[in-house]
Amino acid sequence: MTGPLEGIRIIEMASWMFVPSAASVLVDWGADVLKVESPDGGDPQRGLISSGLLPGGAGGVNFMVEQPNRGKRSLAINLTHPDGHETFMKLIETADVFLTNYLPAVRSRLGIDVDDLRERNPDLIVARGSGQGPKGPDAEKGGYDGASFWARGGVSAVFPESPDGWPQGQPSPAFGDVMGGLTIAGAISAALVKRERTGEPSVVDVSLLATAMWQVSPLVVAAKLFGFGRLPTGDRTQIPNPGVNTYRTSDDRFISLILLQADKHWEDLCARLDRPDLATDPKFADSAARAENTTECIGLLDEAFGSQTLEYWKDRLETFSGVWTPFQTLTELYDDVQAIANGYLPTMTAANGDEVQLVASPAQFDETPVSVERAPELGEHTETVLNELGV
Numbered sequence: 001m002t003g004p005l006e007g008i009r010i011i012e013m014a015s016w017m018f019v020p021s022a023a024s025v026l027v028d029w030g031a032d033v034l035k036v037e038s039p040d041g042g043d044p045q046r047g048l049i050s051s052g053l054l055p056g057g058a059g060g061v062n063f064m065v066e067q068p069n070r071g072k073r074s075l076a077i078n079l080t081h082p083d084g085h086e087t088f089m090k091l092i093e094t095a096d097v098f099l100t101n102y103l104p105a106v107r108s109r110l111g112i113d114v115d116d117l118r119e120r121n122p123d124l125i126v127a128r129g130s131g132q133g134p135k136g137p138d139a140e141k142g143g144y145d146g147a148s149f150w151a152r153g154g155v156s157a158v159f160p161e162s163p164d165g166w167p168q169g170q171p172s173p174a175f176g177d178v179m180g181g182l183t184i185a186g187a188i189s190a191a192l193v194k195r196e197r198t199g200e201p202s203v204v205d206v207s208l209l210a211t212a213m214w215q216v217s218p219l220v221v222a223a224k225l226f227g228f229g230r231l232p233t234g235d236r237t238q239i240p241n242p243g244v245n246t247y248r249t250s251d252d253r254f255i256s257l258i259l260l261q262a263d264k265h266w267e268d269l270c271a272r273l274d275r276p277d278l279a280t281d282p283k284f285a286d287s288a289a290r291a292e293n294t295t296e297c298i299g300l301l302d303e304a305f306g307s308q309t310l311e312y313w314k315d316r317l318e319t320f321s322g323v324w325t326p327f328q329t330l331t332e333l334y335d336d337v338q339a340i341a342n343g344y345l346p347t348m349t350a351a352n353g354d355e356v357q358l359v360a361s362p363a364q365f366d367e368t369p370v371s372v373e374r375a376p377e378l379g380e381h382t383e384t385v386l387n388e389l390g391v
Contacts, residue, residue, distance in 0.1 A: 003030020004365055008192065011036060011095045012072070013112070015043045017174040018145065018208060019101040019129035020068040021181030025361040026188065027071035028370045034095075034385060035069065035376065036088060039076040042378035043069070061350045062375075064173070067358055068181070069375035070348060075386070076379025079110050088112070089120045090389050097188055101129040104140055114203055125191045127204040129184055134205045143208055149176025153212020157230035158219055180211040182361065240291040242298045243269070243322075253310035254327040263287050265322035272316050273304040343369025350374050 008031040012023045020043070023033045037043055045065055075091070078084040092098060098117055100107065107113045114126050128134065131143015132152075143152075150156050150170045159168040184206045191202040213220055219231060239245055243259030243266070259265050263286055270279040278284045278300060283293045290297050305313065310326055317324055333339055334357070342364070345357040351374055360370035 003028070005029040005031040005189070005192075008032065008096045009034065009094055010097045010099055010188075011091055012099045013037075014099060014101040014129070016045050016101070016144070017064070017068050017177035018180050019099060019184065020045075021174070021178050022127075022129065022184035022188070022206075023072065023099055023181075024068045024070055025182055025185035025363075028361040028372070029185070029189070029363070029365070033072040034091065034381075035072045035074045036077055036079075036091070037074055037378055039078055039379060042074070042076065046378060061352065061354055061356050063356070066348070066350065066356065066375045068174075068178075070358055071373045072376055073381035073385060074376035074379055075382045077382070079112065085111060087386065087389075087391055089117075090391060091385075092117050092121050092124065094389070095121065095124060096192065097125045097127060099127045099129075099184070099188070103130075103142060104134075118201075123195065123199075123201050125188065125195060125201045125204065127184055127188050127191070127206075129180060130205065130207045132209045133207040145174060145176030145180070145208055146170045148208035149180070149212040149215075153209050154216055154220060155212045158216050159231075160233050161230075176208050176212055176215075179215060180206055180208050183211055183214075185361075237295045237298050239298065240294055241287065242290055242294055242301055245298060245301070246327075247301060247305035249308060249310045249313060250306055251309040255305060255310070255313060256325050256327060258323040260323075262290070265320070266290075268320060269322060272320055273301070275300065275304055346370055346372045348372045348374050351377060 005026060008026075010023055010026055010031050010033045012020065012033055013036045014020050014023070020035070023031075023035070027033050035043070041047060043065070045068075046062065048062065048064055077088055079088055098112075100112075102110070102112070104113070117124050117126060130139065131141060131148035132138040143149075151167075153176070155176065156167045156170075159171075161167055184204070187204045187206055191204050195201050223229065236245055241259070241262055243257060243262035245257055247255045247257060249255065259269070266284075266286075267276075267279040270276050278297075282289060284290050284297050284300075308316075314326065328336065334345060339345055344360050346360050346369065347355055347357050350356050358372050360372065364370065
């Protein structure tokens with residue numbers, strides 16, 4: 001099967017996770033991505049193992065390079081040299097899209113801004129990822145997802161503060177980067193459709209700040225309407241619908257129960273919890289009654305779920321038609337039957353010969369799982385690609 005972007009060439013000049021992850025999605029969708037790096041070390045994310053910020057060491061797999069750079073080709077070119085700059089421009093002439101996270105001053109200094117590139121390729125789509133957007137007083141400032149997305153973008157405000165008032169730290173590496181990258185990939189695809197239909201190439205901008213605000217957009221809107229600065233801490237025993245809650249099992253695991261149409265599933269749930277009496281008790285018989293007696297109802301559900309292990313409830317609720325799921329650990333994802341059936345964790349062979357599973361980008365086309373290849377070594381494809389150009 002060929003991807004929908006087969007035949008599309010992307011020139012990426014970007015580092016870290018945010019913008020490179022966008023190009024990894026485009027690789028998954030069939031595009032040919034040429035990653036242009038400085039010969040002096042390349043993408044600084046390559047150095048995270050040697051700097052001790054990632055586990056691995058000699059011969060280890062740099063997973064923070066593999067995940068956002070799989071399947072690309074790497075060219076090591078010095079753009080500050082006239083020959084290197086001209087070689088880069090020859091590449092641009094062959095491209096559909098130029099993708100970068102370089103700041104405006106750097107793009108100007110290197111002679112790779114929109115006007116420079118369009119002079120050599122008038123049909124080029126230019127896509128730029130930034131911390132705060134292309135306009136305003138902070139457009140020239142850099143940004144990582146821990147700053148522009150998590151802190152400035154308000155995402156941290158939807159998580160509870162610590163008891164001493166400190167905001168919760170960013171929950172995982174590149175938490176906002178990968179969402180921003182997926183946004184860039186979608187925007188580039190839309191720009192390609194526009195160019196095909198109208199002949200007009202676009203300049204695409206996506207920022208981590210805008211991605212964050214979109215991620216929590218319902219609360220951003222509600223905050224101004226109802227006058228709160230962060231998501232208020234809720235009391236799970238006061239939720240009007242006890243069918244939408246989290247419950248603890250006897251082995252200290254947790255189940256997410258999401259019964260938005262609770263009356264439809266209530267009788268069956270009560271039977272599976274071995275509490276059929278709750279279905280006929282006037283205090284819990286319908287949604288209105290449960291809302292009025294929610295604390296007592298949640299307490300009884302806590303007692304029921306807490307009487308057995310997670311494995312027991314997995315078996316007991318297997319054919320339950322309401323929506324529920326265990327809270328899974330990261331390692332349990334590798335055994336998730338849906339992740340396996342849909343190919344969400346494809347395997348690639350790293351440069352050191354290790355078999356490593358990466359995470360596929362979430363879109364599939366024609367029900368075909370994404371396949372992945374390893375990330376390139378720095379400059380691995382320089383000679384091959386430049387020979388194709390006749391350089």
